[in-house]
Amino acid sequence: MESFLSKATIDFFIAFGVVFGGSMLAGMGAVFVLTAPAAVMVDTALRLKIWALVAAVGGTIDPMRAIESNMMEGHLSLVVVQIAYILCAFLGAHMGTELIRWLCRGAV
Template identity: 45%
Template sequence: MSGSRRDTVHHISRTRSVGISYEDCEQGGGRAMGVIDQFFITLFVAYGIVAGGSIAGGFGALFTERPAFLAMSILADQLKIWGLVGALGGSFDSYMQIEKIFVGNFSPVARQLIMIFAAFLGATAGSISIQWLVQVRS
């Protein structure tokens, strides 16, 4: 009996990883993920990277006895590019889609440009939120 249970657990662990995969998001709700769904996911991932990284960096500054709000303000500006990279998947696939303009296929290009805009918007909103939260005067 324990041998069959071990086989079952092994089978489950091989077929299902921990966490939510991108495929789970596409299948959620019984419909495919559209451009608007991807837009909001990309926007909030970029926002979360900038805002969350800045807040975590502020705690690090507290532990090292540095001015936390100043560190958060500086980190918010520095993490914008990483918010973009993280939200777009960390690869150049988004930028390689632009190459398809020369072939004449505009649909994937437009979709990727929308995702790049969403990442820019999320990263900028995260930075503005942190700047507003800490209100450091230069």
């Protein structure tokens, strides 16, 4: 159970960091090119959300392959674990997006 919580937490923060960090850097870049940083940050957060999920769960098709093979073999607990990792990564990406939206709320 401890390794599950560790990996789920790491997946959450990887996805959160990809969205939050990427959006903040995009906002800095927007300042350099004299565009509205808040609008660029929100747009970037929305576009990075799916890529943050991919980066957090491994960046390949392996998690989907693990779900398929374990489902076919009847190992449903392993399928649930993989889906939980994906959900944790999605939650991290979503929280990063919502934080960026909240920070840029009045400026967009």
